[in-house]
Every structure is written in C-alpha cells, then in structure tokens.
Amino acid sequence: MKNLETFFSFTGNNQTDRDTTAMTFPPRPRLRPLLLAAGLCLPAGMAPAEPQHGIAMYGEPALSADFTALPYANPDATTGGRIVTAEVGSFDSLNPYVLKGSVPWQLRFLIGESLMVRSLDEPFTEYAQLAQSVETGPNREWVEYVLNPEARFSDGTPVTAEDVIWSFETLGTQGNGRYRGFWEKVEKIEETAPGTVRLTFNTADRELVMLAGLRPILKKAQWDGVDFAQSGLDMVPITTGPYVIDDFEAGRFVSLKRNPDYWGADLPTENGLHNLDEVRIEFFADETAAFEAFKTGEVNSNREFNVARWDSQYDFPAVQSGAVVKSVLPQQLPSGMTGFVMNTRHDQFSDWRVRDAMLHVFNFEFINEAMTGSAQPRITSYWSNSPLAMDPGPATGRVAEMLAPFAADLIPGTLDGYSLPVGDGTERNRTGTRAALKQMEAAGWTVQDGVMKNAAGQPFTFNILLQSGGSENQSIVDMFVESLARIGVRATVEVTDPAQYKARTDQLDFDMTYSRLALSLSPGNEQYLYFGSAMADTPGTRNLMGVKSPAVDALIGQLLTVTAQEDFVASVKALDRVLTAGRYYIPIYQWNVSRLAHAKQLKYPDVIPVFGDSPGWQPDVWWWEE
Known part of the structure; x- marks a missing residue:
C-alpha cells in the first residue's frame, strides 16, 4: 500500500x-x-x-x-x-x-x-x-x-x-x-x-x-x-x-x-x-498497520499496487465470505514515471554517463521477480502505455524535425533511439555490472582497492532519501544498494518521517529519492512545473531531477501553441524522447x-x-x- x-x-x-x-x-x-x-x-x-x-x-x-x-x-x-x-x-x-x-x-x-x-x-x-x-x-x-x-x-x-x-x-x-x-x-x-x-x-x-x-x-x-x-x-x-x-x-x-x-x-x-x-x-x-486495519474492517476500501501481494495476501476471512470484493479495473492512461530520481544539481549525477551506469546497476529483472513475480511490466518512458509514447528506434517525421534544432546538445540516444537496459535476470547481473563499470570509467571513475574513486582518489558515494512506512520501496532499495556495492559504490539510505521528507524534497535536499510523477493524456502547462528550466531550482518544484534543457522548454512551449492534433502528438513524443534518453529516473514497474x-x-x-x-x-x- x-x-x-x-x-x-x-x-x-x-x-x-x-x-x-x-x-x-x-x-x-x-x-x-x-x-x-x-x-x-x-x-x-x-x-x-x-x-x-x-x-x-x-x-x-x-x-x-x-x-x-x-x-x-x-x-x-x-x-x-x-x-x-x-x-x-x-x-x-x-x-x-x-x-x-x-x-x-x-x-x-x-x-x-x-x-x-x-x-x-x-x-x-x-x-x-x-x-x-x-x-x-x-x-x-x-x-x-x-x-x-x-x-x-x-x-x-x-x-x-x-x-x-x-x-x-x-x-x-x-x-x-x-x-x-x-x-x-x-x-x-x-x-x-x-x-x-x-x-x-x-x-x-x-x-x-x-x-x-x-x-x-x-x-x-x-x-x-x-x-x-x-x-x-x-x-x-x-x-x-x-x-x-x-x-x-x-x-x-x-x-x-x-x-x-x-x-x-x-x-x-x-x-x-x-x-x-x-x-x-x-x-x-x-x-502493515494500514493493511491490518483493512482486514479487520476499520478501513473498507483499499487500493493495492503489488500484484504478488494481491494474489497471495487477499484471502483473509472477509474476502472468503464475500464481505470484501476484489475488483480489477481498466485504465487507458500513460504510465507516468515511477522510480528513483537522481538529483542532477549534485555532482554525483550531473554526468549522464553516471546516470546511465545507475540504470545498468539497477537489476530490474531480478527486483521485479522478487517483488511482483515478474507480473508487472517495466515503465519504458514517461508516456509509455499510451498513444503519446515515443516510438522505438530513430526519430522520424515531425518528431525528428522538432528535435533537429537541438541535435548538438541532445544526450546520445535521443535522436538515434534509446531503450532501458535489460539485465540477465540473475542476482549478480554481470551484464549490467560490466556496462555500468564501462560508463563510470568514461565519466572518470574507476574501482581502486575495491572502491569506486575519481582521479583525485575521492570515493563515489551518495544518499537515498526515503519516507518512513514504505516497506516496498525499502526492499527495492536494499537490493539496489547490494548491486551498487559490487561496483565499489557506497550508497547510504536515510528514512525520515513524512514532514521531514516533504521539507527535504521541497528544498531539493537529496541525492536520490523515490518519486511518482503521474502524467496524463492532456499534458500542458504543468509540464513546466515538472520539467521546465525556470522551475528547476524553485523550492517545491516537481522538477526533482533538476533538468534544464532548451529542447525540453521549447517542446513544452510547442505543445501549448500548436493547433493541429498531429503536431500536438509529435511534440509530446519528442518531449518523451528527450526526457527518457536523459536518464534522470530509474524506472520501476507500472500499474x-x-x-x-x-x-x-x-x-x-x-x-x-x-x-x-x-x-x-x-x-x-x-x-x-x-
């Protein structure tokens, strides 16, 4: 829950x-x-x-x-x-x-x-x-x-x-x-x-x-x-x-x-x-306390996000007697972005190659099997699961035209095609580990005496901020931290109460944190709050990753002013490409x-x-x- x-x-x-x-x-x-x-x-x-x-x-x-x-x-x-x-x-x-x-x-x-x-x-x-x-x-x-x-x-x-x-x-x-x-x-x-x-x-x-x-x-x-x-x-x-x-x-x-x-x-x-x-x-x-309250009837409606828990823990007496009904409901909306966002304002994640390494280290296939029995698909882009999602492969047509003015500044993969890395499914994930080490070395970080360090000998460390009560997120992070240790990276996890968590995220005081960014079929001005350069350093912003991109700003402006449906769709697809290839989030599974x-x-x-x-x-x- x-x-x-x-x-x-x-x-x-x-x-x-x-x-x-x-x-x-x-x-x-x-x-x-x-x-x-x-x-x-x-x-x-x-x-x-x-x-x-x-x-x-x-x-x-x-x-x-x-x-x-x-x-x-x-x-x-x-x-x-x-x-x-x-x-x-x-x-x-x-x-x-x-x-x-x-x-x-x-x-x-x-x-x-x-x-x-x-x-x-x-x-x-x-x-x-x-x-x-x-x-x-x-x-x-x-x-x-x-x-x-x-x-x-x-x-x-x-x-x-x-x-x-x-x-x-x-x-x-x-x-x-x-x-x-x-x-x-x-x-x-x-x-x-x-x-x-x-x-x-x-x-x-x-x-x-x-x-x-x-x-x-x-x-x-x-x-x-x-x-x-x-x-x-x-x-x-x-x-x-x-x-x-x-x-x-x-x-x-x-x-x-x-x-x-x-x-x-x-x-x-x-x-x-x-x-x-x-x-x-x-x-x-x-x-745990919230779910127990539902089982005893103190709460009479509960929204479950984990399919494995839905299949295994919803067999208590009230369900068996029919007093509680399980309903599965369809939706037709974008996946949005749910996962762990990296704060690019901080040195650790200002280089896209380091962010790419984090995506390779994050052993999604293994984590998904452990958490959901591999029953929930991974989020593949900000508007995945919708007609507004970026298309696979190189950018073409109107999308390519919209991105062309910014080609020199776009992160690799934006124009020629990008997809999230896929691990080998094992706990050690040697494929992802090798790819991560390669990207860290390209960014100036190597393993020295078992510790990831830069040329000056400074270790690569960062903090993961979580809100108390989120046992599922804590379990995912624990597996991620173990994977990071295999490449010599030390990540510390800090769990705070809701008030402290809100204050910290409002003030952008974190290296990495869990975030759910829900997006719709009608994206508009709120995209400036989520991704706009002007809001990147504003307290309380939803632009937690701190993206400052002329291409992003221009594409948001374009989707607000076009008068034809095809141009609107193309502008959102182009925006989805820039954001996804930016490697700002480590996505988990979608609902x-x-x-x-x-x-x-x-x-x-x-x-x-x-x-x-x-x-x-x-x-x-x-x-x-x-």
Missing part, C-alpha cells in the same frame, strides 16, 4: 477485467474506445466567440448543452453509507491551496470547486460548474465566465465575481506553486458585467483557457486579516464543494460529510456523483490496472471512463447499497 498522493497527480492506470476470485461481483466494466479521447481526435479549430456550456482544447465537447449526466455516472445511485480509506503518514494542515504544511491530498479534490469541471472521459474538455457559461476570444486570447447565480459556499453565502477575482490573484501570488505559472500569463482579470469575469492573457497559449476554468474558488471574506500563505489545522478553507470537513484529529483521521445543502446537487455534472454520506481518511504509521478491494456494499458504475481510477472517480461516482 503506497502513499496514494505519490500515485495520483491526476492520472491513473490501465487494463482489462475483473478478478474472478471475488465471491460477488459488481457489473463488468465496459471500456470506452480510446480516441486519445473525444477532444484530442477532433480537428482543431477556433473556439466560437459566444457563450458555451463547455469547452475543448481541440474541436467541440463530446456532450451537448442538454446533457443530463456524465457518461460514467449512475443517476440512479442511492445516497448514504461511507467509504473509509487508509493513508500511510500524517498531516499538519487542512489547507491544500498553499505550499506550507502536509495536507491530506484528497482534500483538494473533495472540498473545492472551480468555474469548470473536467470530464474523466475527455482529457481536454471541461463543462460549466460554478460558471453557467464560458466564452473565449477567436484565438483564445481571453476567456469570460458568467457565474451561476445559484452558486453558494458551504456557509450559504453566494459566490461573487469579487471572490473569483480574489481567488485568482491570491492563489497566483501566495498559493501553492502549481498556481503561479498560470498567473504570470494573465494580463488582467476584471468584472465586465455583474457576475461576469474575464481574464485576458499576455501569452499565446491555447491551454490557458482550460487552466483558468480549473482554478479553485475560495471565499474572500474568510481571509480578511489572515496570512493566506500560512497553513495549519485552525483554518479550514470555506469552499463550494459537495463535502465539508466535519471532524478530524491531527495526524490520525479526517472525516468529511456530504453537505445536505450543497448548491450544485441538481447540476448535470453532479447527477449521480457524491452519493456517500461520509468520506473518512485514516492515517497509519506504516503499510496498467487498478486493483481495489472494498466492502461489498460499495458499488461503482458499469462504465469505466478513459481516466479510469483517477481523482474524480472514487469516491465521487461510488455509492452504498445494502
């Missing part, structure tokens, strides 16, 4: 059927064909300059203005019941909109709302939520929202244009770093008519109108005389969402109750959603399927959306049925 925040960053996984060992079964999922989703496959065109019920990055929204429910929701779902999930770690804040503090990651998705809402069936489409309509300029140089006059905060007060403008300005200047890059591209924000807010942009970037619709809207009056950037447990943001925080105990649990006076209950985007009366998050010190064990009363719809088991699906579309 991993910390789910490292799994969800707004994406998920993939695969096919339902586990036939379950005693009772929810309906079999019908998987929608992947069009690269409805928005991606339609021809590009200018958005009409008139109010609309929704907006797509390319073409038109799949749902017409008179739709009554999202296609994966169950309008007949009953209300009531509760879902209780487990998290490993702790928390010291309930404000998910600022950088400071450790916050339950689910809060951002459960308590907050924005002007528009995403559909999990269309990666590049949004529909009206707090807004009742959206309108853009012919070149998407501005976007204008007419607020829904019924929109209310949880305290019953109306959502005003003043609240919207304040939220954009405050989040953009004092909020979490995820909001700031967008704000820098806003020329002005104004109320153009009562209840109507317009944003005008200073940058050619087609995705800005999509990002604007997803900014959280907060209540301005709550923060009068308060330092918004501070965090803690004494200030719970007042928002408009269907759930409100009802009770909590610091570091132990958070309980959210469905708001009986929720203003948006009759919206088509809410029909069949948010049916559970309580969403409760329990916190545990480690994975192309979601495995959830849950109380039999917890049900979900027959239709599984393209985004599958992502934020917005559980608990949103689930319901309780006795």
Whole structure:
C-alpha cells in the first residue's frame, strides 16, 4: 500500500477485467474506445466567440448543452453509507491551496470547486460548474465566465465575481506553486458585467483557457486579516464543494460529510456523483498497520499496487465470505514515471554517463521477480502505455524535425533511439555490472582497492532519501544498494518521517529519492512545473531531477501553441524522447490496472471512463447499497 498522493497527480492506470476470485461481483466494466479521447481526435479549430456550456482544447465537447449526466455516472445511485480509506503518514494542515504544511491530498479534490469541471472521459474538455457559461476570444486570447447565480459556499453565502477575482490573484501570488505559472500569463482579470469575469492573457497559449476554468474558488471574506500563505489545522478553507470537513484529529483521521445543502446537487455534472454520506481518511504509521486495519474492517476500501501481494495476501476471512470484493479495473492512461530520481544539481549525477551506469546497476529483472513475480511490466518512458509514447528506434517525421534544432546538445540516444537496459535476470547481473563499470570509467571513475574513486582518489558515494512506512520501496532499495556495492559504490539510505521528507524534497535536499510523477493524456502547462528550466531550482518544484534543457522548454512551449492534433502528438513524443534518453529516473514497474478491494456494499458504475481510477472517480461516482 503506497502513499496514494505519490500515485495520483491526476492520472491513473490501465487494463482489462475483473478478478474472478471475488465471491460477488459488481457489473463488468465496459471500456470506452480510446480516441486519445473525444477532444484530442477532433480537428482543431477556433473556439466560437459566444457563450458555451463547455469547452475543448481541440474541436467541440463530446456532450451537448442538454446533457443530463456524465457518461460514467449512475443517476440512479442511492445516497448514504461511507467509504473509509487508509493513508500511510500524517498531516499538519487542512489547507491544500498553499505550499506550507502536509495536507491530506484528497482534500483538494473533495472540498473545492472551480468555474469548470473536467470530464474523466475527455482529457481536454471541461463543462460549466460554478460558471453557467464560458466564452473565449477567436484565438483564445481571453476567456469570460458568467457565474451561476445559484452558486453558494458551504456557509450559504453566494459566490461573487469579487471572490473569483480574489481567488485568482491570491492563489497566483501566495498559493501553492502549481498556481503561479498560470498567473504570470494573465494580463488582467476584471468584472465586465455583474457576475461576469474575464481574464485576458499576455501569452499565446491555447491551454490557458482550460487552466483558468480549473482554478479553485475560495471565499474572500474568510481571509480578511489572515496570512493566506500560512497553513495549519485552525483554518479550514470555506469552499463550494459537495463535502465539508466535519471532524478530524491531527495526524490520525479526517472525516468529511456530504453537505445536505450543497448548491450544485441538481447540476448535470453532479447527477449521480457524491452519493456517500461520509468520506473518512485514516492515517497509519506504516503499510502493515494500514493493511491490518483493512482486514479487520476499520478501513473498507483499499487500493493495492503489488500484484504478488494481491494474489497471495487477499484471502483473509472477509474476502472468503464475500464481505470484501476484489475488483480489477481498466485504465487507458500513460504510465507516468515511477522510480528513483537522481538529483542532477549534485555532482554525483550531473554526468549522464553516471546516470546511465545507475540504470545498468539497477537489476530490474531480478527486483521485479522478487517483488511482483515478474507480473508487472517495466515503465519504458514517461508516456509509455499510451498513444503519446515515443516510438522505438530513430526519430522520424515531425518528431525528428522538432528535435533537429537541438541535435548538438541532445544526450546520445535521443535522436538515434534509446531503450532501458535489460539485465540477465540473475542476482549478480554481470551484464549490467560490466556496462555500468564501462560508463563510470568514461565519466572518470574507476574501482581502486575495491572502491569506486575519481582521479583525485575521492570515493563515489551518495544518499537515498526515503519516507518512513514504505516497506516496498525499502526492499527495492536494499537490493539496489547490494548491486551498487559490487561496483565499489557506497550508497547510504536515510528514512525520515513524512514532514521531514516533504521539507527535504521541497528544498531539493537529496541525492536520490523515490518519486511518482503521474502524467496524463492532456499534458500542458504543468509540464513546466515538472520539467521546465525556470522551475528547476524553485523550492517545491516537481522538477526533482533538476533538468534544464532548451529542447525540453521549447517542446513544452510547442505543445501549448500548436493547433493541429498531429503536431500536438509529435511534440509530446519528442518531449518523451528527450526526457527518457536523459536518464534522470530509474524506472520501476507500472500499474496498467487498478486493483481495489472494498466492502461489498460499495458499488461503482458499469462504465469505466478513459481516466479510469483517477481523482474524480472514487469516491465521487461510488455509492452504498445494502
């Protein structure tokens, strides 16, 4: 059981059927064909300059203005019941909109709302939520929202244009770093008519109108005389969402109750959603305690990431009796990047040949057999398992054209083709060891008296930072450290509590650490936060590896401005090549399927959306049925 925040960053996984060992079964999922989703496959065109019920990055929204429910929701779902999930770690804040503090990651998705809402069936489409309509300029140089006059905060007060403008300005200047890059591209924000807010942009970037619709809207009056950037447990943001925080105990649990006076209950985007009366998050010190809580019924839904554990440890009495159901759910999303990231700001990993040596030393085939019985495939690139993944072999066509201006500076393998090294499957992995020694020597490091040293006699050492409670990661690292010792490299492992771990990674104070970077079918401005040069040295950045690449920056800019689907796909494939060949991560296995064990009363719809088991699906579309 991993910390789910490292799994969800707004994406998920993939695969096919339902586990036939379950005693009772929810309906079999019908998987929608992947069009690269409805928005991606339609021809590009200018958005009409008139109010609309929704907006797509390319073409038109799949749902017409008179739709009554999202296609994966169950309008007949009953209300009531509760879902209780487990998290490993702790928390010291309930404000998910600022950088400071450790916050339950689910809060951002459960308590907050924005002007528009995403559909999990269309990666590049949004529909009206707090807004009742959206309108853009012919070149998407501005976007204008007419607020829904019924929109209310949880305290019953109306959502005003003043609240919207304040939220954009405050989040953009004092909020979490995820909001700031967008704000820098806003020329002005104004109320153009009562209840109507317009944003005008200073940058050619087609995705800005999509990002604007997803900014959280907060209540301005709550923060009068308060330092918004501070965090803690004494200030719970007042928002408009269907759930409100009802009770909590610091570091132990958070309980959210469905708001009986929720203003948006009759919206088509809410029909069949948010049916559970309580969403409760329990916190545990480690994975073992969390799993035991599930076995005893203290927790009633558990997401399992290890197929070997799924096959061997889910035979406890509640499963045997049918009280707990095992569900295997398909997804159609990129693998993202999960593994151990190397900090290129530090001398040990500034040379790509050293990073390549680490990939050869990491004995994936042996580790995968030990951890999963070789049941889970390896991540092969950042967008592997999707139509956006780089193609094998040399770059061709539009991808080659996009990379050509940077050819002189690209790491070997980017243009002519790169794939992860494959070990011989044995514990000693002599093939990988020989390749690693060769690359280390090319970078100026040789084994002297059994120790890897440079010409000055300095040993090659580094630190691996891990968060406490992650027994699976600890086991993987232990095997990696043994392999490193075979080439004379000494790696020390440092395990810290969640608060220290967050502080250390926010300050980029590590040599190597575990990281989960979830990517989607709709990559956009967030790629600057993940990979952009400007964010490489910013505290709290997701660019943990510290990549500073003109090619990466240019390709991100290109995917934001192209107007044709084929150019968008080519730019992502080219970006995937540059990042993968950069050897910044040591990837482990991917999750192309979601495995959830849950109380039999917890049900979900027959239709599984393209985004599958992502934020917005559980608990949103689930319901309780006795």
